[in-house]
Amino acid sequence: NTGGMGAYSPLPWLPGGVDEFVREVTETVALPTVRQLEVEGTPFIGLLYCGLIVTAQGIRVIEFNARFGDPETQVVLPRMQSDLSEYLMAAASGTLSTKPNPEFSDDVAVVVVLASEGYPGEVVTGRPIAGLAASGELADQVTGVQVVHAATEVRSREESGERGARSEWIATGGRVLGVVxxxxxxxxxxxxxxxxxxxxxxxxxxxxTDIAERVA
Structure with a gap:
C-alpha cells in the first residue's frame, strides 16, 4: 500500500516469507487484540484489518479497521482461490477455526489508483472520465485488467447541461477508481x-508512477 494510491500482491520481500509473516501477525497482533476485546466484554465478530508496517525493529501496527483495506484488498481477493463467502459465514457463525487457511493463486496483482485534482486535500469533483465503457470497464480492454470503482457515478449529458442523451462516467470524490x-x-x-x-x-x-516499481 502507498497512501491509498496503489498496492501489489504478494510481497516477495517479506522476511521469512508469506507463511511466516502471517503466523507472526496472527500470534502477536491479531489474536492478542481479539482476545483483549473479549476480556473487556466487547467480543469482536467480523473482519479485522490490521494496518501494519515492517520496520528494522519488527512489525508495528499503524491502524485497525473493521472492514477490508482499500486498496490492498483489490490485489488480494482477485488471487484468492478459496470461496470467500464460506470464510465470511464461518466468521459470522463462530466456526472460523474449523476452516483451513485460504488458498491463493501463484500469479501477482497490481492496482494503480486514479485520483481527482486536489487529492488528498480539497478535491475537484463532477468531471467526466473518458476511456470507460458503459459497463465501467476500460473501453479498450487490456488483458488481465479490471476497473474497481470507488467514487464514480453515471450521469446523462442532459444532467450536465449538454444536449443529447448519452451517459458518461463522472468522478465524485478523491480516490476515483483503481485499475487492477x-x-x-x-x-x-x-x-x-x-x-x-x-x-x-x-x-x-x-x-x-512508481507502484510495484520495487518488485517489477
Missing part, C-alpha cells in the same frame, strides 16, 4: 495496470 491488473510476473502486471490507467482521461486527474 493480474499477470505471471510483477513486470507484466505492472505494465498492464499502467497501460490501462493510461487509457483514462480525467481533467486534473493524478496517479503515482
Amino acid at each position: 491488473a493480474r499477470g505471471e510476473t510483477f513486470a507484466q502486471a505492472r505494465a498492464r495496470a499502467y497501460t490501462g490507467i493510461g487509457q483514462l482521461d480525467l481533467e486534473g486527474g493524478q496517479h503515482r
Whole structure:
C-alpha cells in the first residue's frame, strides 16, 4: 500500500516469507487484540484489518479497521482461490477455526489508483472520465485488467447541461477508481495496470508512477 494510491500482491520481500509473516501477525497482533476485546466484554465478530508496517525493529501496527483495506484488498481477493463467502459465514457463525487457511493463486496483482485534482486535500469533483465503457470497464480492454470503482457515478449529458442523451462516467470524490491488473510476473502486471490507467482521461486527474516499481 502507498497512501491509498496503489498496492501489489504478494510481497516477495517479506522476511521469512508469506507463511511466516502471517503466523507472526496472527500470534502477536491479531489474536492478542481479539482476545483483549473479549476480556473487556466487547467480543469482536467480523473482519479485522490490521494496518501494519515492517520496520528494522519488527512489525508495528499503524491502524485497525473493521472492514477490508482499500486498496490492498483489490490485489488480494482477485488471487484468492478459496470461496470467500464460506470464510465470511464461518466468521459470522463462530466456526472460523474449523476452516483451513485460504488458498491463493501463484500469479501477482497490481492496482494503480486514479485520483481527482486536489487529492488528498480539497478535491475537484463532477468531471467526466473518458476511456470507460458503459459497463465501467476500460473501453479498450487490456488483458488481465479490471476497473474497481470507488467514487464514480453515471450521469446523462442532459444532467450536465449538454444536449443529447448519452451517459458518461463522472468522478465524485478523491480516490476515483483503481485499475487492477493480474499477470505471471510483477513486470507484466505492472505494465498492464499502467497501460490501462493510461487509457483514462480525467481533467486534473493524478496517479503515482512508481507502484510495484520495487518488485517489477
